[in-house]
Amino acid sequence: MNEGKERLAQYGEDPEKVLENLRDRFVALMQEEARLTNRVTGLETELSQARAKEAQEDAQHQTYQADLAQKKKDLARALSDFDQARQTVQELLQTYREQESRLGQLREAYQKEQGLMFDYLDKLKTLKAKKNSLETILANHSHYYAGVKAVMQAQLPGIIGPVSEHVSFDPTYTTALEVAMQASAQHVIVADEAAAKSAISHLKKTRSGRATFLPLTTIRTRELQARFYEQLSAMPGFIGVASQLVTYEDDLQPIFSNLLGSTVLFETVDQANAAAKRVAYQVRLITLDGTELRPGGSFSGGARQKQNATFLKPEIEQLEETIAKTQEKGKAAENQTQKLKAACDQAQADLMTLQGQGEEARLAAQKAELLHQQVTSEVADLQTLLAASQESLDKGQDSKLSQNLAETREQLEGLRQQKVTLEEEIDSLRHDKDDLNRRRKALEEDLSDWQLAAKDAENRYQFAQEDLRRLELEQSQVQTDIADLQSLQANHQTQASELSEEQLQEQLHQAKEKQEAGEAKVIRQQIAIEDCDGQMDDIAEQLLRANQQNESLIRQQTEVSSQLQQLEHQLQTLARQLAEDFQRSFEEAEQAATAVADIAQARASLSQLRKDIKALGPINSDAIAQYEEVNQRLTFLNQQKADLDASKALLLDTIQEMDSEVTERFQTTFAAIQESFKQTFRQMFGGGSAELRLTSQDLLEAGVDISVQPPGKKIQSLNLMSGGEKALSALALLFAIIRVKTIPFVILDEVEAALDEANVKRFGDYLNRFDKSSQFIVVTHRKGTMAAADSIYGVTMQESGVSKVLSVQLKDMQN
Missing domain, CATH: 3.30.70.1620 (Alpha-Beta Plaits)
Structure with a gap:
């Protein structure tokens, strides 16, 4: 009807203007035809590409299937290798533990047997020593x-x-x-x-x-x-x-x-x-x-x-017998010890071999586990790719494109028919403008009919809706009446025996009339219902088309959702790979990402890096913990080393200070003793000279040479002097030291034994020159020394084994 109105509006104008409008429509149809033609060409190209892509995807799908089958075989083989490697590790671990336990038992037995052997050796050594002692006593007849x-x-x-x-x-x-x-x-x-x-x-x-x-x-x-x-x-x-x-x-x-x-x-x-x-x-x-x-x-x-100890010979014979038995037991213990030592060494070697085999098996198990994980990941990836490929194949884009192409071609064909019709109309309009009026009048009549028909259809639809609602109510009423009648009939049947025949005939007649009226009413309602059903069929058909269009939209939405899920799954897979392989989140990777100029080169570099990482072997998962432990140990040892270095430096400083102090004190004391020795020597010898000389410039390691010159003699070494001169020179040095470093209590035991009487007198006189800060106790047999003493103590033995001490105070005797 709208199209009729448009056409009527066209024909209602001036023929020239109508002709112009028809030309414009013709041009629009030509443009639409060109557009549809281009669309057909594009759809054909897309269909060709889609078919090629579908063939490629089909080939890729088959490749994925083949790769998945091969990977599943690899997975089964990797799982078998991993289980076998793990079982081998468990067996080697059990064998290692048994061997370690056996080694512990062997070591314990070896230590026990070695201790027994040492006990026998000690006992044998004691017995032999005792035997040798007894034999020595027997040989020397000491008993x-x-x-x-x-x-x-x-x-x-x-x-x-x-x-x-x-x-x-x-x-x-x-x-x-x-x-x-x-x-x-x-x-x-x-x-x-x-x-x-x-x-x-x-x-x-x-x-x-x-x-x-x-x-x-x-x-x-x-x-x-x-x-x-x-x-x-x-x-x-x-x-x-x-x-x-x-x-x-x-x-x-x-x-x-x-x-x-x-x-x-x-x-x-x-x-x-x-x-x-x-x-x-x-x-x-x-x-x-x-x-x-x-x-x-x-x-x-x-x-x-x-x-x-009289009977040594029986004791020696018993010792010899005991020694022989002990030697046999010791030899047996030594042989057993050697056997146990060899067994321990062999067990240790076997244990080291098992340890090496266990380490190799552990590495093989780790390698098999990594290979199993890698193959499992590859299988999962292939399954994902295969599912995506199968989903892509199931979408049927080829049929959809074919359908779009067919629809477009149909539109193009219809458009061409409209174009032909429009050309005919234009030609006809050019030759017969009167026809335009006739067409206009025909279109007005058609439009009026269409309007009346539309109005009538609208009224009839509303009436049908009204009748449908009314009929539904009447149907409900009729069903109610039927139910009442059935109930009434039941009651009448119950009361039939109580009523007379005339009353029953009357009630029957009334019931039949009501039944006939109800049946007529039902027939009318059924006819109305059939009309409503026809209208409902039309509405259902329209609803079906709307549902089909809705289903098409739902399918498109499902396809888009599937693609979205596939993309989300790929994104999750990539995020998991980022987290597992690179310990990064997607946001961190996105921030750190840089543009790649050459994708192929980047993929080749990534493949080479993966090969290099794989060539490095299995990853030590305990490396971080081991590093922490070793780092703590290193830190502790560095602290210990630093403490030791500080202690060493402190000790070296202390030693240096002590060396300096010792050097200084030695130099001072040596100079003082040297001067004192010169004076003491002249006093004891009545002249001459003496000197102390260092043998080295290093005061801590230097020796001391004594160079003396008694009166009337040349300077000579102390080794060339007589015994008396040596003794007197030594006494002079001793007294020089005492003068420098006063000693409160001095004991001299026959130091003047080698001196003659004159030097003994000098020795005694020199003792009296010391002040009372030093007390001398002299053990002597020389009269000159006794004469110089203040007190004399003598020890006598008047009876055998009985000593007696006598004392004489010479100062008291002189007084």
Whole structure:
């Protein structure tokens, strides 16, 4: 209708003006045609590009799929390598701990065995020292009486040796046999009487003491009577006859039979006492603890204050046996120690090997973990890219462009038809202007019809709306009436038995009339409803088109939202990479960002940097903590070093101050002593000269030379002087020092022993020149010194071992 109004407005004007308007419309149509043609060309170009891009994206999508499949394989392989490396690390760690525990046990066993070996070595050293000491005593005969020692050292002919050196026995019987033999253990066994006489003569001659000699030719055996032996051997605690419990050379049997043949050993005193009663105290009995039951009934016993050193040979033999056993045990301990040491060394080497393998495995695990993380990140990136690519492929821009192109072509075709129609109208208007009026009139009629139809349609739509609302109300009323009728019918049926037939017929007739009226009303309403349904279908169609347009807008909004989400995801990925790889936020990166002139070169540089970083190997995640720890340690050590340097500087300053002080004091004291020595020397020698000289310019290391010139002699070194001159010069130096540094108490022990009488008198006189600030105590045998003293104390020994002190005050004697 609007288009009709426009056309009517055109035809209502002057034909020339209408023709001009048609030309303008024709020009506008041509411009629109050119625009649509350009649009078609652009859409065709975009469609071609979109198809090429879609093909490229499809190829890229397939590439992404292939890369994703390969990366998933790499991920599975990296995960397997990582799990295997981690398992290897755990196994090596467990093996390392077991090896470390084994090494600790081996070290503990080694230290224990080494301590045992050292104990054996110490014990062996002690035993050998004791054996050597005993052998030395035995060789020197130091444990014998003086006479026996002299005889053995003289090596006289016919001397066999002391009894104790020719007997051996079980150490258990040592105490008992020492009591049994007593002094006879030091008796000297000789070959015959002549040897005994010769030895006695030697002792007399050298006045070396006395000794008892046992000639083999004169000593006779002494045995226990058989009846006593039978009685005693049957008693409890019986050990045996003493002569049967020792070993000796066969040719010495008479000696030991004589000494021990009648002595019997028992275990305890009670047992020995019972046995003595059995034999009426007629046999000598000795217990293991040294208690002696003598013939006649006397008892002897107790404890020695010190161990008897007579029987050294049994003790040495026991030491040799003990040393042999200790050496065997020490050798076994040493072998075991060597084995344990070798095992410890091997275990340490294995532990170091395991440590190296563990470090390599740890690095491999870290490398595998980094590779796994890298591949996981790459898989996630590829999945994101693949999803974006699939979403881009699913958008179907190709079909959309094709649809736009088809619609544009349809518009172009319609525009061309309008152009043809407009050309025909222009041609027709040029040839027949009357036709314009007819068309104008036709358009006015058409416009009037359209207006009437529109008004009628509007009224009918409003009436339809009114009828629809009314019909809905009537329908609701009818439904209510139906419900009432049904209820009434139910009531009538209930009351049917109570009413008469005529009343029922009347009510039936009324009900049928109402039913017919209701059915007619329902039919009218159904017709009205059908009309409303038709109108509603038209409205629904319009609504459907609006919904389709809305859905198109929603799809576009969804596409834009998807692109926005994809961009946000990419932005989040980049922000996470910034935070993980560069420890920067997006805002910081944006502020620090600079424009890149060449993107390709920048990407190549970035790829090279990543390769260089990857070539550096795995990152030590504990480096910062280790740096803090080492830095703290370095700071502490630097502080310690600074303290030590300060202490060193302080000590050097102190040493320098002390050196300066010592140098100054030494120089002052040396000069004073030198002057004092010159005077003292002249006073003690009655003339001459003396001088002290330093051997070096360094006063702290210089020595002192003494150069003296006694009266009448030339200057010479102190080493060329006589003993008296040396002593007197030394005394002069001593007195010079005392004069410079006064000493309150001086003790001189026979310092003037080498002086002659004249110099002794000078020495005594010089002592009296000192003032009372120094007191001299002189130990001397010289009369000149005694004469110069104020008091004399003498020590005498009138009786042996008794000293007596005598004193004489010479000043009192002079007075």
